[in-house]
Structures are given as structure tokens and as C-alpha cells.
Amino acid sequence: MNAMMSSAKNFMHGVTSLVVLILLWELVCRAGLVPPIILPAPSDVLMELFNEAGWYAAQAWYTLLITLAGFVCAVVGGVLIAVALVSSRFFERYFYPLIIAFNSIPKVALAPLFVIWLGTGSEPKILIAFMIAVFAVIIDTVHGLRSVPPDLIDLGRVLKGSPLSFFLKVKLPSALPSIVAGLKVALSLALVGTIVGEFVSSQKGLGYIIMSAQGSFDTVRVFASLSILALMGVVLYGVLAWVESKVIAGRRAQD
Structure with missing residues (x-):
């Protein structure tokens, strides 16, 4: 209850600050x-x-679908x-260094290659979103799986369960808080990757609107698209934060 009240207060403080800023x-x-x-003025x-409204909704829906597709692939x-x-x-030993090296390559530099390989449809945008988001999932999942308490590992060895059963019933539940934390980061990165893909090659989506509006110096349209992106990011983050709270509550109930 206290956590819910604290979250509600933080939400109201954030809304108040946003209203004052606007x-x-x-x-x-x-x-x-x-x-x-x-x-441009917020009223404009x-x-x-x-x-x-209808046109922006259609473009936002396309961007959202690409983001979720890239996010699911990254998860x-x-x-x-x-x-x-x-x-x-x-x-x-042999693949982790390659993963780190590949992550150090700016994905924006790879985007034109993805367009050449996969065309100008949804596929290169999903791949870019995946490539940008997947590393956060890998790092936090590895951290979670390696942070299982030693007493639980010893208990699993004593019970002599199968490796798959031990993973599903012990390791994975223990790692869930870290995994969900990584998903929150990955979801934001997937949205960034989608916009990058739409910048490089697209005929629809919020990223396309921003690029086309840039050419005509239509800053009102740019800010309109940015407002939708901000709202989309907050809502998606809020959904994952809610999932995280449920996961933590479930873990505490089990403990």
C-alpha cells in the first residue's frame, strides 16, 4: 500500500512539473x-x-508495431x-567477446546495410530495433542468472533435479527481477532503433514524419511527432514497470 501511494505521489509530481513546463x-x-x-507553441x-489525428494515429501505430516486433525479438x-x-x-569464451565487439559498432552505421540486404519494408527496421535493444537483455539476464543465491544452488544439487527443471524452477525465477529491469531498458532502445530505421528508409511512421517535416522546416509537425513518441515511451515503460512490480510482489510472496 505504501509503495502504491508513493508511486501515485511521484506520478502526480511528474504531471504537475509537466503542466508547469508546458x-x-x-x-x-x-x-x-x-x-x-x-x-512552436504547445497550443499549435x-x-x-x-x-x-487519424493520420498521426496510423503513423504511430506503424511505429509501435515495429518497436514491439523488435523488442520481442530482442527478448x-x-x-x-x-x-x-x-x-x-x-x-x-569464444562468443561473448564477439558480442561485445559487435555491440560497440554504432547501429546507425549498419542501418544502410540492412536496407540493402532486406529492402525498404519493415524487416530492416525490426532488425535495427533488435540489434540496439538485445544487448541490454543479454547483460541483465546474465547478471540475474549468475546472481542466484548459493543456498538455492546447493538445494538444487541436493534434490538432484534435472538441469532443465532446476533452471525453470530456481534460476529463472531468481533472475526475473534483473531480466525485467533489462527489458525496461531494451524497450526504450527498441523505440530508438525503430526511429533510426525510419530515418534511414521509410515511407511511414513517426520517424518518417520527422524527416519529411525537417525538409520543409515544419517544426510544429516535428514536435507533434515527438510528443507522440514521448507518450508512447512513457506508456510502454509504465506497462513494464507494472510487470516488474508484479514480479517483485510474486517473489516476496514466495519468500
């Missing part, structure tokens, strides 16, 4: 202190969203790779 932004713009082409951005691939790293010394 009001100050509106006042600055209406006073003519900043040219509209540099910083809201009017743009209202007038083209599945990242968890499987992490399990292989923890379970196999051979895999860890």
Missing part, C-alpha cells in the same frame, strides 16, 4: 521571445495533432544468448 513554454512562445520556426502542436534472442553464455564455458 504553461511556461506557451507563455514564452506567445510573448514572441522565440521564433515559431525554432520553438496540440492543434496540429487534433486536425490530423527471445537476448534471453537465449544469455542462457547459452551462462550454461556453456565454450560459448562464453
